[in-house]
Amino acid sequence: MQAVDALRVKVRSERLYSSWAKEQCLSFYPEHCDSTLVEVAIRELHSEQCGGDPNTAPVVDRFRVAVWQSKCNTVSKKGGEPAVVS
DSSP: OHHHHHHHHHHHHHTSSTTTOOGGGEEEEEEEEOSSEEEEEEEEOOBTTTBSOTTOOOEEEEEEEESSSSOEEEEOTTSOOOEEOO
16 A cells, blocks of 8 residues: 555655664554545554564554645644644
């Protein structure tokens, strides 16, 4: 899915979580998709390599990726207004 790949590249280039998480310990899950946007949850991967409880995958962040342009909007976990990340 191009939108998820675009978000993965943006997260990597901006080093959004590099201060506390290895890239291979994050997973990108599309939660909703329509003709204009894809909503993606970034979750922690818990494993022997990444640590944590392997029976859980907490949400780190959620993003809305516009399909028609290269902007990503982060969705506040507390229901606030989206902020442009592009």
